[in-house]
Amino acid sequence: MIRTALKPAWLALLALLVVVVVAFYQLGMWQLGVSSNAASREFAAEQATRPTVPLAEAITPQSTFPDDGAGRSVLVTGTYVPELQFLVPQRLLEGEPGYWVVTPVRTVGSSPEALLPVVRGFVPAPADAGRPDPDVPVELTGTLAPGEAPGPTGLPEGQRGSIDTAELVNDWDSPIYDAFLFLVQESPTLTTSEVRAVPPPVFGETGVVWRNVGYALQWFIFAAFAVYMYVRFLRDAAQEPAPAPATDLPTLSPPVKEPRP
Known part of the structure; x- marks a missing residue:
């Protein structure tokens, strides 16, 4: 079968098969991406319809994060605590590497008053972060x-590897x-223009759109069927019997002349 596959005609057919399989695979993966993106858009639209509520209605200090809290739009009133500000390195914004600027807000209207870390934005270099005025009351709207x-650890002073609230509760002398x-x-x-806003991510189980998943499976099946047909035709061609050799023609004896009377 290998000898047959190495013939020019079958090599050309193999090249065509590779092109077809790659194309079908890419179309299938595209449909899977469409299914996920469509589900994300639907979830994001649902998330956007949830009303903005005061922070106290979404979460209270020193309590576990609520199951429905991720992506919740909340209203926060308080004052910044710039001396506790820190940067989170190795973050991206539109493909550009840099730092998140995280400054806690000391909330008012909660009992007890507590600190809420706030991602004020993104900067490409630590010198661009700035610090907000701690004496000016501020009202924030944001996404929880x-x-x-x-x-990671071992970072320079003023930087943390992540916004790990379990670590912050040990380092900040406040609820x-x-x-x-x-x-x-x-x-x-209070945030300067050098600190660019970080778009809130879409949280939650986004799921998939099953219609597009079905389309993706169809493309994968088409690719598998093309491979199957190639192998089947190749096997049949390899198993065809060789043409029988030509048999020797019968030897004709010269005509015998009969004697004349």
């Missing part, structure tokens, strides 16, 4: 997120929320 897993906030709006504006 659960604390992150521990990050804290088991959450952090992606800043969306700030009044009055």
Whole structure:
């Protein structure tokens, strides 16, 4: 069968098969991506319809993060605590590497007053972070997120590997929320233009759109069927019997002349 496959005609057919299989695979993966993206858009639209609520209605200090808290839009009132500000390195914004600027807010209206870490934005270099005025009351609107897993250690002073609230509760001499906030709006504006806003991510189980998953499976089946047909035709061609050799023609004897009377 290998000898047959190495013939020019079958090599050309193999090249065509590779092109077809790759194309079908890419179309299948594209449909899977479409299914996930469509589900994410649907979840994001649902998340956007949830009303903004005061922070106290979404979470309280020193309590576990609520099951429905991720992605919740909340209103926070308090003052920044710039001396506790830190940077989180190895973050990306539109493909650019840099740092998240995290400044806690000491909330008012909660009992007890507590600290809520706030991602004020993104900077490409630590010198661009700046520090907000601690004496000016501020009203923030943002998106809640659960604390992150521990990050890398051994970083320069003023930097942390992640927004790990379990670590912050040991380092900050104040009650804290088991959450952090992606800043969306700030009044009055205390964050400089050098600190670029970080778009809040879409949280939760986004799922898939099964219609597009079905389309993806169809493309994968088409690719498998093309491979199957190639192998089958190749095997049949390899098993065809060789043409029988030509048999020797019968030897004709010269005609015998009969004697004349």
